[in-house]
Amino acid sequence: MSGNTLAGADREQRVSLRADPDLVDDFDDWADEHHGSRSAGLRALMRRATGDDRTWSTPRQPPTEELLSDAYRRLVDVARATGSQSGYIRESTARRVCAGGKAGLSKDDARDRLLRPLVERGYLRRVGNVHGDTSYQILGWDDAE
Known part of the structure; x- marks a missing residue:
């Protein structure tokens, strides 16, 4: 299931998945230690996997205006x-x-x-x-x- 949380060019998409509870617990421990949260850890891994060199230091990409x-x-x-x-x-x-x-x-x-x-x-x-x-x-x- 996915949904958009931002309008227009500044759109983000929600991603959900099913995983073994033990794997999720282990990942949460790693993500909390290295990135502060599960979502931040998943975003970091997605950026690394796709070669996205994020240039902003805010929770979301800033507006274009x-x-x-x-x-x-x-x-x-x-x-x-x-x-x-x-x-x-x-x-x-x-x-x-x-x-x-x-x-x-x-x-x-x-x-x-x-x-x-x-x-x-x-x-x-x-x-x-x-x-x-x-x-x-x-x-x-x-x-x-």
Whole structure:
């Protein structure tokens, strides 16, 4: 079974397979140690098998549009710098990080012109918590779909 998680040229495909449970357990141990997760380990092996020399350091290939790509990379950098284990960034932080930049956007414009398109294209997921705060989760970060 496979499904697309991103639209257009930035599309990714879901891959599933059946395997012996002992093999899966052994692979998970290896993948956790070397790549941090099963998905990251499988992606690394697929890149190695196909000779794909990945040139980006983000969970997913950045968008092709310069402003969206810059915003996405900045969000990933902030999540890493803050030690996020699951790629979550508060909305206020995401708006501040994306504001300014090459286009000199306000925080409101950053939400409308950068964060919303990144959500629509499958790079981010907008989530709320019990306190009514909004955050964004970077998809592809340690198995976040």
